[in-house]
Amino acid sequence: MIENDKRRTILLIITMICGILAFLSVLKIPQKGYAKIRSLMKKEVVVYEEKIDIDGLDEPFTIFFVADSHICLCDDRDKESKEICDKRYQEFIRDSKGSEKNFSIVMDYVRKEDPDLVVFGGDITDEATCASIDYFKKEADKLSCPYYLLMGNHDLLINGESASADEYEEIRKRYDFVRSDRSAYNIERFDHFNLLLLDDCNNQVCNEVGEAIADLEKDGKPVIIAQHVPFVPTYGDSDLLLRTNDVWGSAYLDYSRVLMGEHANLPNEATSKLIDFVSKEDGLTDLIMAGHIHFYHRDLMSPKTVQTVTPPAFERGVIKITLY
Ligand SMILES: [Fe+2]
Known part of the structure; x- marks a missing residue:
């Protein structure tokens, strides 16, 4: 029973x-x-490689270019950005992970590769929140090589708006651990090349860039440029205008609102000068690294000047440059 x-x-x-x-x-x-x-x-990192011949370089020199991680974190210090931050966080989730997690996976990969230099190419944060900047600092500080940061169109936003004149100094201070200067460009000088780092100025380069070009021409070393917004390629056939319009849309098919140059954001005087500088057939510029458009692209600005655009770090994309 x-x-x-x-x-x-x-x-x-x-x-x-x-x-x-x-x-x-x-x-x-x-x-x-x-x-x-x-x-x-899923933790695989999407790596695109570029090899650039630099005159006189004795040993290979490796650079990683990381951009568009769009870290959207908020804590009690970021009350004014809370609503927009929570909404934007959802937009950048990939493979069930927030953008900060995918950024960390990219950074783990970069550290394992033990590069000579890392350049953070803008839109590292989606808003200038204290929580996002702290997260970036924590990852960057684990690097054993030097690193530089340039500003994209998102890095100084507060509640989706550019920081006002009153807010600017306070916001900019949050990045002092990596950039304590307030200049719109920096030239980092290496033995065999110069690295020009350019902040974004509303899809343009800033007016002071004319001075940088004069300085680089005087110095005469090969030049590598890191900027946020890519150029419309000036050499050979390119489908970059069409590709950006596919992704970002535009009222006119032959006009891109996310690039700099002809048929794009009308270049100001400084941007035009820079385009002339990088497009010279026998010019100094060997490489331009950019981000902003959120997909990988490679093109030419002159027979010798390569423009490489990184896939976004929120999709675990990165570019590895080997100078040799
Ligand atoms: Fe971006």
Whole structure:
């Protein structure tokens, strides 16, 4: 009798388990759970490589260019950005991970590669929140090589707006651990090349860049440029205008609102000067690294000047440059 009761109870439990599993299966919950776990496990980094011949360089020199991580974190210090931050956070989730997690995966990869230099090419944060900047600092500080930061169009936003004149100094201070200067450009001088770092000035380069060009021409070393917004390529056939319009849209097919140059954001005097400088056939510029458009692209600005655009770090993209 007791044996029969036991059997009946076991049968009842098995039937209930089967029923629950069948119910969950109809709702596709096990499949969704499995897909989510698989998605969370994805950690591969998308790396595009570029090799650039630099006159007189004795040993290879490796640079990683990381841009567009769009870290959107907020804490009690960031009350004014909370709403926009929470909304934007959802937009940058990839493979079930927030943008800060995908940025960390890229940084793990970069550290393992032990480069000579890392350049952060703008839109590292989606808003200048203290929480996002702290997160970036924590990752950057783990690097054992020097690193530089240039500003993209997002890095100084507060609540989706550019910082006002009153707010600017306070906001900019948050980046002092990596950039304590307030200049719109920096020239980092190496033995065999100069690295020009340019902040974004509303899809243009800033007016002071004319001085940088004069300085670089006087120095005469090969030049590498890091900027946020790419140029419309000036040499050979290029489909970059069409590709950006596919992704970002435009009222006119032959006009891009996310690039700099002809048929794009009308270049100011400084931007025009820079385009002339990088497009010279026998000019100094060997490489331009950019981001902003959120997909990989490679093109030419002159027979020798390569423009390479990194895929975004929020999709675990990065560019590795080997100078040799
Ligand atoms: Fe971006």
